[in-house]
Amino acid sequence: xxxxxxxxxxxxxxxxxxxxxxxxxxxxxxxxxxxxxxxxxxxxxxxxxxxxxxxxxxxxxxxxxxxxxxxxxxxxxxxxxxxxxxxxxxxxxxxxxxxxxxxxxxxxxxxxxxxxxxxxxxxxxxxxxxxxxxxxxxxxxxxxxxxxxxxxxxxxxxxxxxxxxxxxxxxxxxxxxxxxxxxxxxxxxxxxxxxxxxxxxxxxxxxxxxxxxxxxxxxxxxxxxxxxxxxxxxxxxxxxxxxxxxxxxxxxxxxxxxxxxxxxxxxxxxxxxxxxxxxxxxxxxxxxxxxxxxxxxxxxxxxxxxxxxxxxxxxxxxxxxxxxxxxxxxxxxxxxxxxxxxxxxxxxxxxxxxxxxxxxxxxxxxxxxxxxxxxxxxxxxxxxxxxxxxxxxxxxxxxxxxxxxxxxxxxxxxxxxxxxxxxxxxxxxxxxxxxxxxxxxxxxxxxxxxxxxxxxxxxxxxxxxxxxxxxxxxxxxxxxxxxxxxxxxxxxxxxxxxxxxxxxxxx
Amino acid sequence: xxxxxxxxxxxxxxxxxxxxxxxxxxxxxxxxxxxxxxxxxxxxxxxxxxxxxxxxxxxxxxxxxxxxxxxxxxxxxxxxxxxxxxxxxxxxxxxxxxxxxxxxxxxxxxxxxxxxxxxxxxxxxxxxxxxxxxxxxxxxxxxxxxxxxxxxxxxxxxxxxxxxxxxxxxxxxxxxxxxxxxxxxxxxxxxxxxxxxxxxxxxxxxxxxxxxxxxxxxxxxxxxxxxxxxxxxxxxxxxxxxxxxxxxxxxxxxxxxxxxxxxxxxxxxxxxxxxxxxxxxxxxxxxxxxxxxxxxxxxxxxxxxxxxxxxxxxxxxxxxxxxxxxxxxxxxxxxxxxxxxxxxxxxxxxxxxxxxxxxxxxxxxxxxxxxxxxxxxxxxxxxxxxxxxxxxxxxxxxxxxxxxxxxxxxxxxxxxxxxxxxxxxxxxxxxxxxxxxxxxxxxxxxxxxxxxxxxxxxxxxxxxxxxxxxxx
Numbered sequence: 005x006x007x008x009x010x011x012x013x014x015x016x017x018x019x020x021x022x023x024x025x026x027x028x029x030x031x032x033x034x035x036x037x038x039x040x041x042x043x044x045x046x047x048x049x050x051x052x053x054x055x056x057x058x059x060x061x062x063x064x065x066x067x068x069x070x071x072x073x074x075x076x077x078x079x080x081x082x083x084x085x086x087x088x089x090x091x092x093x094x095x096x097x098x099x100x101x102x103x104x105x106x107x108x109x110x111x112x113x114x115x116x117x118x119x120x121x122x123x124x125x126x127x128x129x130x131x132x133x134x135x136x137x138x139x140x141x142x143x144x145x146x147x148x149x150x151x152x153x154x155x156x157x158x159x160x161x162x163x164x165x166x167x168x169x170x171x172x173x174x175x176x177x178x179x180x181x182x183x184x185x186x187x188x189x190x191x192x193x194x195x196x197x198x199x200x201x202x203x204x205x206x207x208x209x210x211x212x213x214x215x216x217x218x219x220x221x222x223x224x225x226x227x228x229x230x231x232x233x234x235x236x237x238x239x240x241x242x243x244x245x246x247x248x249x250x251x252x253x254x255x256x257x258x259x260x261x262x263x264x265x266x267x268x269x270x271x272x273x274x275x276x277x278x279x280x281x282x283x284x285x286x287x288x289x290x291x292x293x294x295x296x297x298x299x300x301x302x303x304x305x306x307x308x309x310x311x312x313x314x315x316x317x318x319x320x321x322x323x324x325x326x327x328x329x330x331x332x333x334x335x336x337x338x339x340x341x342x343x344x345x346x347x348x349x350x351x352x353x354x355x356x357x358x359x360x361x362x363x364x365x366x367x368x369x370x371x372x373x374x375x376x377x378x379x380x381x382x383x384x385x386x387x388x389x390x391x392x393x394x395x396x397x398x399x400x401x402x403x404x405x406x407x408x409x410x411x412x413x414x415x416x417x418x419x420x421x422x423x424x425x426x427x428x429x430x431x432x433x434x435x436x437x438x439x440x441x442x443x444x445x446x447x448x449x450x451x452x453x454x455x456x457x458x459x460x461x462x463x464x465x466x467x468x469x470x471x472x473x474x475x476x477x478x479x480x481x482x483x484x485x486x487x488x489x490x491x492x493x494x495x496x497x498x499x500x501x502x503x504x505x506x507x508x509x510x511x
Numbered sequence: 512x513x514x515x516x517x518x519x520x521x522x523x524x525x526x527x528x529x530x531x532x533x534x535x536x537x538x539x540x541x542x543x544x545x546x547x548x549x550x551x552x553x554x555x556x557x558x559x560x561x562x563x564x565x566x567x568x569x570x571x572x573x574x575x576x577x578x579x580x581x582x583x584x585x586x587x588x589x590x591x592x593x594x595x596x597x598x599x600x601x602x603x604x605x606x607x608x609x610x611x612x613x614x615x616x617x618x619x620x621x622x623x624x625x626x627x628x629x630x631x632x633x634x635x636x637x638x639x640x641x642x643x644x645x646x647x648x649x650x651x652x653x654x655x656x657x658x659x660x661x662x663x664x665x666x667x668x669x670x671x672x673x674x675x676x677x678x679x680x681x682x683x684x685x686x687x688x689x690x691x692x693x694x695x696x697x698x699x700x701x702x703x704x705x706x707x708x709x710x711x712x713x714x715x716x717x718x719x720x721x722x723x724x725x726x727x728x729x730x731x732x733x734x735x736x737x738x739x740x741x742x743x744x745x746x747x748x749x750x751x752x753x754x755x756x757x758x759x760x761x762x763x764x765x766x767x768x769x770x771x772x773x774x775x776x777x778x779x780x781x782x783x784x785x786x787x788x789x790x791x792x793x794x795x796x797x798x799x800x801x802x803x804x805x806x807x808x809x810x811x812x813x814x815x816x817x818x819x820x821x822x823x824x825x826x827x828x829x830x831x832x833x834x835x836x837x838x839x840x841x842x843x844x845x846x847x848x849x850x851x852x853x854x855x856x857x858x859x860x861x862x863x864x865x866x867x868x869x870x871x872x873x874x875x876x877x878x879x880x881x882x883x884x885x886x887x888x889x890x891x892x893x894x895x896x897x898x899x900x901x902x903x904x905x906x907x908x909x910x911x912x913x914x915x916x917x918x919x920x921x922x923x924x925x926x927x928x929x930x931x932x933x934x935x936x937x938x939x940x941x942x943x944x945x946x947x948x949x950x951x952x953x954x955x956x957x958x959x960x961x962x963x964x965x966x967x968x969x970x971x972x973x974x975x976x977x978x979x980x981x982x983x
Binding site for chain 1: 886893898899900904908909911912915916920923924927930931934935938942945946980981
């Protein structure tokens with residue numbers, strides 16, 4: 005069984021979700037199944053984590069030929085980069101079943117489906133298989149948002165769906181282009197990710213394929229200026245969906261950049277990295293400032309999440325090991341902090357029936373445990389030393405300064421914006437004058453408190469003992485840059501794209 | 512000789528079955544239900560025989576027995592399989608459809624089988640005269656089927672339009688044949704190819720003109736731009752199962768003969784590639800534009816059929832004498848047929864008496880009332896939109912791969928843009944079915960019927976086909 009552990013983690017939730025949809029199960033059965041299956045996936049993932057060797061290469065490889073005439077395989081595997089996103093998925097998703105109850109079994113079924121599809125996208129090592137999971141993970145989100153979302157859910161659903169599908173289809177063309185190029189250069193068909201690094205790509209079509217990938221991932225992350233679907237979707241979606249979107253799905257966009265774009269398009273990447281890094285910084289600033297102005301705390305968190313995704317993306321674009329490792333670390337940190345904040349926002353909304361910051365106040369006095377948890381997650385989100393958020397952001401800024409002083413300084417200063425909106429919101433919601441809505445606010449129950457506890461502990465543990473986690477990530481991130489060794493050589497020869505008005509650091 | 516006749520067995524079964532059904536209905540010894548089951552039996556037997564040939568995989572040319580008129584290669588066998596499956600599902604869902612509509616008579620089923628015999632012959636033909644004969648066998652049966660509801664004005668309009676324009680297309684085909692024959696002295700695809708290879712394509716105006724007329728006839732039947740305008744009204748006027756049959760079986764046959772015609776001669780293909788490129792792009796975008804504006808589901812599906820013809824034309828542009836592209840076309844036809852037939856068989860039992868529910872709004876909230884039907888329809892729509900893990904996605908993937916492999920990157924990208932646009936009208940129905948409250952109870956629909964069985968079987972097919980690996 006153990007050689008197929010990844011398949012089990014992927015298909016247990018998918019099969020369970022489909023069975024729930026196909027049978028007339030009621031919602032209690034659905035919730036119980038969801039809890040059991042997601043815990044089973046968690047146990048399998050923890051087992052996987054302990055057995056992971058940190059060689060830097062892919063481990064737990066499965067490979068079954070599928071379309072042999074085109075070299076498409078059902079192939080799975082994890083390395084240090086995908087392992088951590090996989091762990092974030094498996095650790096965080098079971099919480100949802102404990103915290104929220106709904107009327108509909110479809111809700112739980114879709115959550116299971118999205119978990120399986122996301123895990124599949126993370127573990128797939130064949131580009132076609134990756135694409136299939138990548139598209140499939142959108143479908144449950146489409147249904148959850150459209151069926152169980154807020155009042156303005158329909159436009160939000162259409163926006164996120166059409167936006168992401170448009171991006172993905174461009175990526176499909178790029179994937180096929182890579183496969184065809186491999187056929188042309190090596191005389192055999194293959195869509196295996198690791199083989200694509202051997203490709204020798206140049207010319208206009210290669211640049212187009214690069215953008216095909218980049219736009220698809222930029223929409224998913226979302227990178228400025230492709231972020232416009234995010235506030236609506238995050239705000240209108242039911243809490244669990246927002247959580248899934250922000251904690252895991254956005255990360256798969258970053259993962260895609262690391263997996264496809266960095267090793268394969270090293271030349272284009274070196275050329276456009278500065279432009280992309282600036283987009284990351286602009287996204288950080290823009291979404292951070294937008295977050296300050298929000299009156300709705302869920303919407304504020306949506307912008308905050310987008311702002312943090314900006315810095316994670318920046319870490320990838322800096323093209324050095326520190327920043328990349330920082331990004332992977334920050335992916336987990338962001339999932340545990342901002343992701344969990346969305347769950348807390350869901351708790352707030354469920355108990356007070358409002359999402360307006362102005363309607364709330366003085367909750368800390370009513371619910372000290374909740375306030376403490378919220379404060380820890382919030383401080384991790386703004387990067388306080390001693391929490392998970394600090395390590396990742398520190399490494400990214402360090403790498404950014406190495407890459408380009410201006411970018412590093414701008415990114416470092418922008419972090420302050422995050423502190424502003426978070427602390428201000430915390431003050432207004434938890435401390436200032438109590439309002440009628442927050443009058444009868446109940447603290448977290450024992451079950452809820454225990455459910456959140458592991459994540460809160462994880463936030464602190466990741467802040468204090470980063471090396472336990474880093475040693476599993478670093479071999480893989482180092483390998484990313486040794487693989488694309490030619491890039492380092494080429495980098496000097498490649499003229500970076502000039503950003504008008506922003507080339508102050510050129511001296 | 513026996514071996515060759517054996518390969519013709521599916522066609523013989525279908526032909527004999529059609530005649531037997533026709534005689535039985537003339538002598539009034541069968542009723543509607545037994546005619547439906549009888550035709551389904553004919554299709555099922557022929558399908559199984561064809562399947563056994565496909566699995567054996569011996570490509571035998573008929574050159575000795577039939578003078579190079581017919582062929583039974585992997586491609587024609589695959590297309591034949593799709594056509595027989597289309598016939599089977601059409602017969603079965605017609606049976607349910609006519610529980611709610613009363614213009615049926617046993618001849619209806621005999622005509623569907625006759626049409627299938629024409630289609631089967633069309634997939635195997637390697638020669639222009641027999642292509643014409645097969646086309647007319649198929650078309651005559653379809654003309655009658657389109658206008659089967661004599662009391663319906665829309666159906667009468669549809670059949671008149673289709674008959675007039677279809678007769679023109681037939682005339683174009685014969686004229687083209689005459690031109691080509693006048694110059695080359697042969698009507699066989701292979702020999703025309705040899706002639707052009709020896710003398711060049713642009714040397715003779717008769718060849719250019721003849722080939723142009725033939726292409727026009729095929730493009731007309733395939734509903735490609737600028738010969739697509741008839742599709743909307745004709746599909747709208749025909750009864751639900753027949754619309755599904757035309758959209759799938761007929762299209763499969765036409766694209767099979769079209770591909771055979773082009774593959775047989777690389778020179779001819781090269782001569783028309785630019786023309787086909789533009790036709791394919793315009794077909795996709797014209798179809799999309801029409802589909803976006805539709806209010807009726809049946810008309811939207813008709814327009815989306817035009818778009819899918821555009822995708823198939825991409826494959827035809829990329830087609831080469833290697834079998835790969837032929838397999839791509841057959842695969843796409845199977846994937847498209849599963850989705851389209853599925854949605855039409857679902858509509859056969861959901862649309863109610865006199866097809867009173869055919870607009871997008873009529874299906875609001877279907878998921879609340881008939882969750883399994885709504886789920887099946889969503890699967891078909893996702894397949895047509897090309898979302899994995901459905902057959903439609905794999906079909907589109909193979910088509911785009913063959914296009915990029917043939918160096919047609921622009922065409923591939925335009926195809927992808929077109930499928931982004933098409934997402935809108937497919938999603939619109941899913942949104943209507945799932946995200947609105949039910950306005951109707953759908954109480955008059957038959958709860959369990961042959962058509963709903965077909966629907967669920969086809970929903971299963973959509974996934975099964977997607978897992979089936981394409982073999983070169």
